[in-house]
Amino acid sequence: MTNGTDTYAALDTMSEEALQAFKVETAGSLLPEDMQERSGDYAVLGTVRPFDAAEPVLVAEGDSWFDYLPGTDIIDCLKKFHNFRIKSFADAGDTLENMIYGTEYGSGFSPKPCQFQLVLEAVDRLRPKVFLFSGGGNDIAGTEFEAYLDHAGTKRPDFLRQTYVEHMFEYFEAMLKDMIDRVLAASPETTIIMHGYAPPLPSGRGVQFLGFKFAGPWLRPALAKKRITDFAMGAAIVARLINRYNAMLGRLAATNSRFLHADLRPLIDPKNDWVNELHLRNSAYARVADHLAAMINSLP
Template sequence: MATLAQEKMELEQLSEMMLLSKKTKHEQKLVVEGDSWFDYPLTKDIIDHLRKMGYAIKRHSKHGDTLENMVFGSEYSIRKNVAINNGDRGLQEVLTSVRIYNPRFVLFSAGGNDVVGSEFEQYLNHKNSGLKLFKETNYNQNLLVMKNAIEQFLIRIWEVDPGIDILMDGYDYAKPNGTTYLGISGPWVLPGFAKKNILNRETEQEPIIKKLVDGFNGILKELDAAYERFHHIDLRGVFPDDNMWDNEIHLKSQGYKKVADIYHRKMEQIAGFNPVV
């Protein structure tokens, strides 16, 4: 019986073969960039499920990656006391795949690590300070930065092929319950609240998470309205229960399958083609 790792590898190899096959239809071809929702180790993620449906996918996504790094490049090295930025290598790789494989769609998942990663605490005031718990002005400023980065990603893709439709979801509301990924990484949300003495989940934590996720989905809606070939996938409220989540910010495999189905239905609607059939 094949292990999950073997199955994921076989799906990837099949995708590579399909991308190069003349029998594969244009509407089946996807190039994807993103974070752990498109690259979740030891669990079938959204991309794994789309591959099983029949999509031929070139994956560039990497768990833990940030929006800023995907678009502009934030990785660096230091040589002889001189800092060197490695540039937008990730974006260049995506653009190269778009040129080589001529996909019908590009799927993009980014921004989560920019909000609930190391940046999370900057949006919170300590409860004992007497100030508002959520630094709304700070977050709104960062939303403008993220919106600019997403817009730059879209423009660069369309410079290569203006006929590509780009789909992007804005996640669902994270669960501040302290769960981790196999005890290896996380939790990502609850410690930030704890440091700021924001301890009541229902009255304090969840309203802040709602503002974070709603704000991010808000900029995606604005881009959806501004660009005909950009499509916002709204997942808010789709996974309300903690038992649907693997940890604070990642879904279980059946949750990712549900998201894959939502992406599939949207692509079928846009292109009028169903690779599952």
């Protein structure tokens, strides 16, 4: 297992003030005159370098792994530690279906415009070297997770509703194929990089922000409802779904040279890298960003 915790350890001990300064610093493409040397308890990690106007802009769409308010995230770290300029449309809590097709509606039940059209317009305009995509976690965890599970009272051996699992994973694959086709139609030379997730632990921990419960937990409540009380069994069920999701992304990558699957499972320590049921420690997100940066920089 690759472990860069020592390199990024300071990220895990930042004060709330320093963390928000970190996020403000990485929020946009800052001009050289704005990029003055900063002090604070993350200064040891270096500062964002001034951007060269000739450097390529990447486009990103995703969930909280690209947009995580209570901590750092992958996009923050790609900007901070690898100097990428990124036009990001990510929104914490988003699902594949909403990102790709749009599910939100307004008054009178009229559909709201799908944001993915704006994403495609940005891809068409910027012709990025890479389109980064993060999604799927919210389609399995949270309120959706309960639908995958049989009640323990049925005494079914694996606790998973296999017909439902098959249907949902076929649906995920169909949506992602459509996403890939639409991005490449907008910019045929762009490479799409999509990460999978590592199997989280159903710890019952949600997001704590400024001393308050902010969101979650997303896994243990469904397990408790279905009376799946053995922790190891619950963790194994979650791992089966996440491993299957990675396998699906691997198949998509095998059939399209413009789609790359970033398998993060070898990078993430299940015992030490999860700060709650769905999100990583700051240092782990920085390590993931290192991996994605290496993939991006290896492209011709």
